[in-house]
Amino acid sequence: MVARRSLRAVPALYVAWLGLVLLLLPRFGGASDPPHWYFGIDCSSCHTGHQAAGGALTASAGNVNLCQSCHNPSGVASALPLNSSDRVTPGVGGASHGFDVAENNPLYGVLPPLNPEMVSRVMGGNVVCSTCHDQHHAKAANRGTLRVSPPERLTALGSTGTITVGGTFTGGSGASYLIEMTTTTRFHYSKDGGTSWIAEQNIGTTVPLDNGLNLTFGGGSFAVGERWRFYASYPFLRAPLDQGPNVGGDAFCRDCHRQWVMDHSSVESYDGSYKSHPVGQALGANGRGYDRSAPLDGNGAVQGGGGGDGVASDDLRLDAGGLVQCVTCHGVHYADSNTLTEDGP
Numbered sequence: 001m002v003a004r005r006s007l008r009a010v011p012a013l014y015v016a017w018l019g020l021v022l023l024l025l026p027r028f029g030g031a032s033d034p035p036h037w038y039f040g041i042d043c044s045s046c047h048t049g050h051q052a053a054g055g056a057l058t059a060s061a062g063n064v065n066l067c068q069s070c071h072n073p074s075g076v077a078s079a080l081p082l083n084s085s086d087r088v089t090p091g092v093g094g095a096s097h098g099f100d101v102a103e104n105n106p107l108y109g110v111l112p113p114l115n116p117e118m119v120s121r122v123m124g125g126n127v128v129c130s131t132c133h134d135q136h137h138a139k140a141a142n143r144g145t146l147r148v149s150p151p152e153r154l155t156a157l158g159s160t161g162t163i164t165v166g167g168t169f170t171g172g173s174g175a176s177y178l179i180e181m182t183t184t185t186r187f188h189y190s191k192d193g194g195t196s197w198i199a200e201q202n203i204g205t206t207v208p209l210d211n212g213l214n215l216t217f218g219g220g221s222f223a224v225g226e227r228w229r230f231y232a233s234y235p236f237l238r239a240p241l242d243q244g245p246n247v248g249g250d251a252f253c254r255d256c257h258r259q260w261v262m263d264h265s266s267v268e269s270y271d272g273s274y275k276s277h278p279v280g281q282a283l284g285a286n287g288r289g290y291d292r293s294a295p296l297d298g299n300g301a302v303q304g305g306g307g308g309d310g311v312a313s314d315d316l317r318l319d320a321g322g323l324v325q326c327v328t329c330h331g332v333h334y335a336d337s338n339t340l341t342e343d344g345p
Helices: 009-028 063-068 264-268
Strands: 162-167 175-181 186-190 198-202 213-218 227-233
């Protein structure tokens, strides 16, 4: 006769197993660790095995509260703060796409997402941070603007030297780097928090790391044991950012905002409804003659390298196929809607 497992034993076994996973996972951060697996940030930073305040055993109740516990001016992610007061109210103000807002809002032409990964992360009828962002994976394939953080000094050993990061990151996912001085003129680096070390080298100018990055040492002396850390990462998008035509292309913004997706013909045919600028279309489509062959800068100058005005964030960006997309003109976070000033951070 097969013995039945006690119903009470199942949750206990599950919790014990999950607790073991939470303890072990930080030790085995892979070689491509994004900042959400940054040195000092691990599973226990967001999750707790017992008496969790939120669902999914999270340390804070509510997805937005959990993200903002680090993404605030005094938090671990203070370089990328995201306050609820930053949420945009169209026509009024704000510098960030809405979050913790209704997934269905006819006033602003917002519809519930269709992407199954996003659908499963609409919480209480609201779009939250994790609806659009996958906090565990930063993939180059999902596009978005790469960010390389300034090196953060972890030690206070009295030296005056500094390091800067150069090059163009070519990794397929995010990566974290720990730099340590082995002598006053040599260093090595780690990508697993110091468990293993790579390539002891002499300090200097444009000293190569990997994935297309390099370091330049300058500014004075260096002490043995001195450490810095930095990361290179993509913006943790849950699906590939908009690219290609409206039918058959990747739809990220165009998923929830699909009722605003129009081509030139739709815009030119007045039917009494609100119209939108064409997306998923090339400039000069169908020889209409009212588009430029390439967009100009916010100051009317030719784009490229800031367009001569010292501002790069006002450059309009066509997708890889030369098509206009939502993000050609719109920023998602830290966008001030002024084409003559630098958006930040």
